[in-house]
Amino acid sequence: MSRGVEDETTVNDSYSVTVPAAVRRAADIEAGDKLRWRVDEDGTLSIEIVKQRYGAFSELEPVNIGETTNAAEDHDFVAGDH
Template identity: 35%
Template sequence: MSTLIEDDSTLTDRYQTTVPASIRRALKLKRRDRIHYTVRPDGEVVLSRASDEAKHDPVMVNFLNFLERDLLAHPENIRPITASSFAEAERLTAGIEVDLEEALEEDDDDE
Protein backbone atom coordinates (compact mmCIF):
# COMPACT_ATOMS: atom_id res chain seq x y z
CA MET A 1 0.00 0.00 0.00
CA SER A 2 1.81 3.09 -1.17
CA THR A 3 -1.09 5.56 -0.83
CA LEU A 4 -1.82 7.02 2.57
CA ILE A 5 -5.38 6.23 3.60
CA GLU A 6 -7.00 7.99 6.54
CA ASP A 7 -10.56 7.76 7.79
CA ASP A 8 -12.56 8.26 11.00
CA SER A 9 -15.19 6.30 12.90
CA THR A 10 -17.17 6.87 16.09
CA LEU A 11 -17.34 4.78 19.27
CA THR A 12 -20.81 3.72 20.36
CA ASP A 13 -21.97 3.68 23.97
CA ARG A 14 -20.74 0.06 24.08
CA TYR A 15 -17.25 1.05 22.84
CA GLN A 16 -17.86 -0.48 19.42
CA THR A 17 -17.17 1.06 16.04
CA THR A 18 -17.57 0.32 12.36
CA VAL A 19 -14.40 -0.02 10.33
CA PRO A 20 -14.80 2.47 7.48
CA ALA A 21 -15.22 1.01 3.99
CA SER A 22 -11.97 2.59 2.78
CA ILE A 23 -10.03 0.77 5.52
CA ARG A 24 -11.89 -2.52 4.95
CA ARG A 25 -11.00 -2.37 1.25
CA ALA A 26 -7.36 -1.48 1.93
CA LEU A 27 -6.98 -4.40 4.37
CA LYS A 28 -9.19 -6.73 2.28
CA LEU A 29 -11.37 -7.38 5.33
CA LYS A 30 -14.51 -9.45 5.08
CA ARG A 31 -17.25 -10.21 7.59
CA ARG A 32 -16.00 -12.18 10.62
CA ASP A 33 -12.33 -11.40 9.83
CA ARG A 34 -10.21 -10.60 12.85
CA ILE A 35 -8.43 -7.28 13.36
CA HIS A 36 -5.13 -6.86 15.20
CA TYR A 37 -4.28 -3.66 17.11
CA THR A 38 -0.78 -2.52 18.00
CA VAL A 39 -0.36 0.46 20.34
CA ARG A 40 3.02 2.07 19.90
CA PRO A 41 4.85 3.87 22.75
CA ASP A 42 3.91 7.28 21.27
CA GLY A 43 0.18 6.36 21.44
CA GLU A 44 -0.17 5.68 17.74
CA VAL A 45 -2.46 2.71 17.05
CA VAL A 46 -1.80 0.47 14.08
CA LEU A 47 -4.76 -1.57 12.86
CA SER A 48 -4.00 -4.57 10.67
CA ARG A 49 -5.59 -7.77 9.49
CA ALA A 50 -4.98 -10.47 12.12
CA SER A 51 -3.08 -13.53 11.00
CA ASP A 52 -4.77 -16.91 11.04
CA GLU A 53 -2.43 -17.91 13.87
CA ALA A 54 -4.22 -15.43 16.15
CA LYS A 55 -7.33 -17.63 15.94
CA HIS A 56 -5.55 -20.36 17.87
CA ASP A 57 -5.49 -19.98 21.62
CA PRO A 58 -2.09 -21.43 22.59
CA VAL A 59 -3.45 -22.82 25.87
CA MET A 60 -6.31 -24.57 24.07
CA VAL A 61 -3.97 -25.89 21.37
CA ASN A 62 -1.65 -27.34 24.02
CA PHE A 63 -4.60 -28.87 25.88
CA LEU A 64 -6.01 -30.45 22.72
CA ASN A 65 -2.56 -31.81 21.81
CA PHE A 66 -2.32 -33.31 25.30
CA LEU A 67 -5.76 -34.95 24.88
CA GLU A 68 -4.78 -36.34 21.49
CA ARG A 69 -1.55 -37.86 22.85
CA ASP A 70 -3.38 -39.32 25.86
CA LEU A 71 -6.18 -40.82 23.76
CA LEU A 72 -3.67 -42.39 21.38
CA ALA A 73 -1.57 -43.76 24.23
CA HIS A 74 -4.53 -45.00 26.31
CA PRO A 75 -7.50 -45.84 24.05
CA GLU A 76 -8.79 -48.14 26.80
CA ASN A 77 -9.83 -45.01 28.73
CA ILE A 78 -12.32 -43.98 26.03
CA ARG A 79 -15.82 -44.76 27.22
CA PRO A 80 -19.23 -43.91 25.79
CA ILE A 81 -21.48 -41.43 27.54
CA THR A 82 -24.12 -43.44 29.33
CA ALA A 83 -27.54 -42.46 30.58
CA SER A 84 -26.16 -42.36 34.12
CA SER A 85 -23.25 -40.06 33.19
CA PHE A 86 -25.68 -37.78 31.39
CA ALA A 87 -27.96 -37.80 34.45
CA GLU A 88 -24.96 -36.90 36.62
CA ALA A 89 -24.17 -33.94 34.36
CA GLU A 90 -27.79 -32.80 34.64
CA ARG A 91 -27.62 -33.14 38.44
CA LEU A 92 -24.43 -31.05 38.59
CA THR A 93 -25.97 -28.26 36.49
CA ALA A 94 -29.43 -28.33 38.08
CA GLY A 95 -30.67 -24.86 38.98
CA ILE A 96 -28.24 -23.08 36.68
CA GLU A 97 -30.21 -20.89 34.32
CA VAL A 98 -28.80 -19.17 31.26
CA ASP A 99 -30.56 -16.32 29.48
CA LEU A 100 -29.12 -16.24 25.96
CA GLU A 101 -30.88 -12.90 25.37
CA GLU A 102 -29.31 -11.21 28.40
CA ALA A 103 -27.34 -8.07 27.54
CA LEU A 104 -23.59 -8.26 28.03
CA GLU A 105 -22.11 -6.32 30.92
CA GLU A 106 -20.34 -3.11 30.04
CA ASP A 107 -16.56 -3.27 30.01
CA ASP A 108 -14.82 -1.64 32.91
CA ASP A 109 -13.41 1.74 31.91
CA ASP A 110 -10.46 1.15 34.24
CA GLU A 111 -8.98 -1.64 32.15
Protein backbone atom coordinates (compact mmCIF):
# COMPACT_ATOMS: atom_id res chain seq x y z
CA MET A 1 0.00 0.00 0.00
CA SER A 2 1.26 3.48 -0.75
CA ARG A 3 2.51 5.38 2.28
CA GLY A 4 0.81 8.53 3.43
CA VAL A 5 -2.80 7.64 2.56
CA GLU A 6 -5.12 8.08 5.48
CA ASP A 7 -8.87 8.43 5.68
CA GLU A 8 -11.68 7.45 7.99
CA THR A 9 -15.08 5.90 7.71
CA THR A 10 -18.03 5.31 10.03
CA VAL A 11 -19.35 1.95 11.15
CA ASN A 12 -23.07 1.95 10.28
CA ASP A 13 -25.97 0.40 12.21
CA SER A 14 -25.40 -2.99 10.57
CA TYR A 15 -21.66 -2.82 11.46
CA SER A 16 -20.62 -2.40 7.82
CA VAL A 17 -17.93 -0.01 6.68
CA THR A 18 -17.11 1.49 3.32
CA VAL A 19 -13.46 1.47 2.29
CA PRO A 20 -12.70 5.07 1.26
CA ALA A 21 -11.89 5.57 -2.43
CA ALA A 22 -8.40 6.93 -1.75
CA VAL A 23 -7.57 3.84 0.33
CA ARG A 24 -9.05 1.48 -2.31
CA ARG A 25 -6.94 3.09 -5.02
CA ALA A 26 -3.73 3.16 -2.96
CA ALA A 27 -4.15 -0.47 -1.86
CA ASP A 28 -5.45 -1.65 -5.26
CA ILE A 29 -8.58 -3.12 -3.66
CA GLU A 30 -11.08 -4.36 -6.23
CA ALA A 31 -14.61 -5.77 -6.04
CA GLY A 32 -14.42 -9.42 -4.98
CA ASP A 33 -11.26 -8.97 -2.89
CA LYS A 34 -11.56 -9.96 0.75
CA LEU A 35 -10.34 -8.09 3.81
CA ARG A 36 -8.94 -10.29 6.59
CA TRP A 37 -9.28 -8.55 9.96
CA ARG A 38 -7.00 -9.28 12.92
CA VAL A 39 -6.90 -7.81 16.42
CA ASP A 40 -3.66 -8.46 18.33
CA GLU A 41 -3.51 -8.95 22.10
CA ASP A 42 -2.54 -5.30 22.52
CA GLY A 43 -5.68 -4.20 20.63
CA THR A 44 -3.90 -3.30 17.38
CA LEU A 45 -6.19 -3.79 14.39
CA SER A 46 -4.62 -4.93 11.13
CA ILE A 47 -6.27 -5.66 7.82
CA GLU A 48 -4.82 -7.91 5.13
CA ILE A 49 -6.06 -7.71 1.55
CA VAL A 50 -6.77 -11.13 0.07
CA LYS A 51 -6.84 -10.65 -3.70
CA GLN A 52 -9.52 -12.47 -5.68
CA ARG A 53 -7.65 -14.73 -8.07
CA TYR A 54 -9.04 -15.17 -11.54
CA GLY A 55 -7.74 -17.95 -13.76
CA ALA A 56 -5.84 -19.67 -10.96
CA PHE A 57 -5.66 -22.85 -13.04
CA SER A 58 -5.14 -21.24 -16.45
CA GLU A 59 -1.36 -21.82 -16.39
CA LEU A 60 -1.58 -25.53 -15.54
CA GLU A 61 -0.71 -27.98 -18.28
CA PRO A 62 -3.15 -30.85 -18.90
CA VAL A 63 -1.99 -34.34 -17.95
CA ASN A 64 -2.56 -37.22 -20.35
CA ILE A 65 -4.01 -40.10 -18.31
CA GLY A 66 -4.71 -42.22 -21.37
CA GLU A 67 -8.44 -41.57 -21.56
CA THR A 68 -10.67 -38.72 -22.63
CA THR A 69 -12.17 -36.70 -19.79
CA ASN A 70 -14.58 -33.81 -19.65
CA ALA A 71 -14.35 -31.82 -16.42
CA ALA A 72 -17.66 -30.04 -17.08
CA GLU A 73 -19.48 -33.37 -17.23
CA ASP A 74 -17.30 -35.39 -14.83
CA HIS A 75 -17.00 -32.89 -11.96
CA ASP A 76 -19.31 -34.93 -9.67
CA PHE A 77 -17.69 -38.26 -10.53
CA VAL A 78 -16.52 -40.12 -7.42
CA ALA A 79 -13.81 -42.77 -7.73
CA GLY A 80 -15.46 -46.17 -7.79
CA ASP A 81 -18.81 -44.87 -9.10
CA HIS A 82 -19.60 -45.91 -12.66
